[in-house]
Amino acid sequence: MSLLKLSHVSAFYGPSQALFDVHLSIDEGEVLALMGRNGMGKTTTVKVICRMLHNRGGKVLFDGQDMAGMPSYRAARAGLGLVPEGRRCFPNLTVHENLIAAARPGPWDMRAVADLFPQLEERRSQMALSLSGGEQQMLAIGRALMTNPRLLVLDEATEGLAPVVRQEIWAAIARLKREGGMSLMVIDKSLRELRGIADSAVILDKGRSVWHGAIGELTSDVTDRHLGV
Template sequence: MTEGVRSNERTAAPLLSLRRVEAAYGTSQALFGVDLEIHAGECVALLGRNGMGKSTTVKSIMGLLRLRGGDVEWRGRSLRPLVAHQIARAGLGLVPEGRRVFPNLTVRENLLATARPSPSRGAGWSLDDIYGMFPRLRERERNLGCHLSGGEQQMLAIGRALMTAPELLILDEATEGLAPLVRGDIWRCIELLKRRGLALLVIDKNLGPLMRVADRHYILEKGAVVWRGSSQALRDRPELVRDYIGM
C-alpha cells in the first residue's frame, strides 16, 4: 500500500481502527485485510469505484456484516462481540446508502425515535439543533417520511443519525442522486459538522467538495486499501483518480 502521509504524523490514539479486516458474503470474500484509522475531529474519505468494498467496510464497522478476520476497535476496545444496536449506542452514527427513513412516521417521530443524550456531552442533539441545520425539516415536521422528496429524506436521515449523539458519523453516499442545490446543502452540513468537531467517515462520488472537507483519503480496489493520504497528496497524484476512482 502506498501512503501519502507519514505514519508518525499522528500520535494520539484513534477513535476507530480497522485492523486487517476481512469480510465475505457467503463464500465470496469482499474485504482483504483492510486497515483504516479515524481520529477525533477528523474527516476521512473512503474512495473507489462501485463494488470495491466501500459499503462492505461500513457494514463491517457497524456490525451489519460479521467479520471473517481482523478486528474493528472503538476507543481501543474490540467491537466484534457487539451487535449492531450496541455499536450504535457506543457512539457510531450511520447515514445509510438509500436513506432508509421510517416511511410511516412523521419527520418529528423519525427524529425522536433515535434520540438519546450524549454520554460525553450532556444533552446531545435536540430537535431545534436539527431544524436549525435543515429548516425544511421544520416546515415538514408533520409529514410522513414517505411523503418527503429525496433531498428531504436525506436531510432527515442525517438528522436522525445525529439524534443518536454520535462521536463518529458515517455517511454512505449521502449526496447520491440529489439535485445540485440540495447536494450543496448536504455538503454545507458536512462542513458544519466538521467545524463542530465531529469525526466523519464519508463515502461519496463528488470528489471536488470531498477534497475540500476531508483530512485524509483511503482508496479501495477489490476489497483492499491501495493508497491512503491527504487531499493535497491526492491532488498531486491525478493518476490515482483516473486509475482507481474513474473521475
C-alpha cells in the same frame, strides 16, 4: 489513539470474500473520505464498521474497544452513527417521530437538527414517505445526529439528488465538520467536494485498501488508476 481503527480486516458474504486486508483509521474530529469505484467494498466496509456484517479476519477497534461479536445496536450506543445508502427513513412515521424515535441525550436535539435543516422543522408533521429525496436525506442525517454519535458515517449522502440539494447537503456536512464536535466518514463519488471537506482519504479497490493518506497528497495519478477520474 485513533477513534476507529480497522486493521487487516476481511469480510465475506456467505462463501464470497468481499474485503481483503482493509486498513483505515480515523482520529477524534477528523473527516475521512472513503473512496472507490462501484462494487469495490465501500458499503461492505461501512457494514463491518457498524457491525451489520462481522469481519472474519483482522480487528475493528472503536475507542480502543475490540468490536468482535458486537451487535449493531451496541455499536450505535458506543457512538457510531450511520446515514445509510438510500436514506432509509421510517416511511410511516412523521419527520418529528423519525427524529425522536432514536434520540439519545447530548448536544444534538430537535432544536440543533432544526437549526441545521430548517426544512425539517417546516415538515415536522409530514410523513417521511411524502418528503422529497433531499428532505429524506436531511431527515436521515438528522436522525443519525439525534443519536449523538462520536463518529458519523455518511454512505453516499448526496447520491441521486438534484445539484442544488447536493450543495445543501455538502454545506451541512461542512458545518458538521466545523461545529459538530464529531469525526466523520464520508463515502461519496464527488472528488471535488471531498477534497474541500476531508482531512484524509482511503481508497478501496477490489475489496482492498490500496491508498491512504492526507487528501492533499492525493495525486491525479492515483485517482486515475483507482477511481477512473
